[in-house]
Structure formats: structure tokens, C-alpha cells
Amino acid sequence: MNKTPLTVAGAEKLRAELHRLKTVERPNVIAAIAEARSHGDLSENAEYEAAKDRQGFIEGRIMEVEAKLANAQIIDPKLLDADGRCVFGATVELEDLDSGQIVTYQIVGDDEADIKASKISISSPIARALIGKYAGDIAEVQAPGGVREYEIIDVRYL
Template identity: 60%
Template sequence: MNQIPMTARGAELLREELQRLKSVERPRIIQAIAEAREHGDLKENAEYHAAREQQGFCEGRIQEIEAKLSHAQIIDVTQIPNHGKVIFGATVTLYNTATDKEVTYRIVGDDEADIKSNLISVNSPIARAMIGKQVDDAAVVQTPNGEVVYEVVKVEYL
């Protein structure tokens, strides 16, 4: 498996989720399975089957997080000198020439992406078009509605 780029914050969130799954969810599910077993016949015991299904999801997510963290390449953009280039982890303010509006995105790993929080995946079309650009550079982004031209207004390493 290749290295997975991740911000320091993204890695911390995964570690917190992993801790919660192991210390809260796993014991809760084990308790639910034990209680459901006490109800007798397991073939027709919906609570037992639901708890076992939850256990499968929980254990699968634990394995997924552990694998991601073991292959994480944690990039703390605040430790990198800002030479004005858009890189992984940078916060970029863009000017949309068609709508005459500005938008600010932070370029993050796939797991951290959340468009509602203006966190976009490094693999998204906008991020791919912006990587390596500098203030006043323009980039053309292919969208479902056609090409959109963005100008880089500001590049911050926050």
C-alpha cells in the first residue's frame, strides 16, 4: 500500500475515532451480544444478529483506520516554509471568474475531505488544478457544467 497523505489534524481525528471505537463502541457491542445471548435461541434473535452486524462494522472500521494510520504520510504544512505555491495542506483563496466570487478551500487527504467545511480532497479536480500554482496564476477546472476558471488570490500554510 502506498503512503496516504494526511494533515496532522486528519491523523489526530482518526486516532480519536480509533480510541472511541476500541474503548467505547467495542465494549458496548460485546455487552449487547452477551445480553442478546441470554434471550435464548440465536437463530431467531434479532438483537443478537444486529449486535453481531454492528460488531462486524466496528471491527472493519478499526482495521481500516489502523491500516490508514500505518501508511499515513503526515504533512504539517505549518512546518513548511511558504514559498507561495499551492501544496497539500495549504489553504487557498480562489476567485471564480465566471461568478465573480471568492471561495477558500483547504487541500486535505481523501478521508478528511468535507465540502461543507471547505476541506477538499487533494484528488479533487479543483485541488489537482491548483497544486503548484501561485498567487495570480489561473487554473481551468473541468466541472460537469463545463470549464471554470479560477485565479489564485491567496495561499496560506495554516
């Protein structure tokens, strides 16, 4: 299986989720199943069915997170030496050449992407257009509304 890139912060977030699922969610759902089971007839017990469904979801998510962590290639942006090139983990300051608006994004793994936190997925069109470019370069991004051009103002490894 291919290694999936993750930042140090993204790996920590997944570890925290895994810990919560195993130490809080799993015991809670086991208690809910026991409680529902105590109500008697399981064939018509909606609480029991809901708790079993929840257990299935939690166990599936635990396996998914464990697999992601097992296949993760953890990259610390502070340790990168990419000579100013846009790479995974880099924080990139861009100017939209149409509107003049300046935005800053960090290029992260798919699981870490959060546009509200200015983190874009490595597989997003804008990140793919930025990879390999330097400050001063122009990146052309195929957006739903047509091609957008961004000038790379700065590349940092935070």
C-alpha cells in the same frame, strides 16, 4: 503500500475515532451480544444477529483506521516551505472568474475532505488543477457544467 497524505488535524481525528471505537463502541457491542445471547435460542434471535453485524462493522472500521494511520504521511501545513506554491495542506483563496465569488479551501486528504468546512480532497478536480500553481495564476477546472476558471488570490500554510 503507498503513503497517504494526512494533515496533523486529520490524523488526530482518525486517532480519536480509533480510540472511541476501541473504548466505547467495541465494549458496547460486546455487552449487546451478551444481552442478546441471554435471551436463549440464537437461531431466531434478531437482536443477536444485529449485534453481531454491528460488531463486524466496528471491527472492520478499526482495521481500516489502523491501516490508514499506519500508511499515513502526516504533513503539518505550518512547517511547509513551498515558496507560495499550492501544495497538499495549503489554504488557497480563489476567485471564480465567471461569478466573481471568492472562496477559500484547504487541500487535505481524502478522509478529511469536508466541503462544509472548506476542506477539499487532494484528489478532487479543483485541487488537482491548483497543485503546483502560485498566487496570480489561473486554474482551469473541468466541472460537470463545463470548464471553470479560478484565479488564485492567496496561498497560505496554516
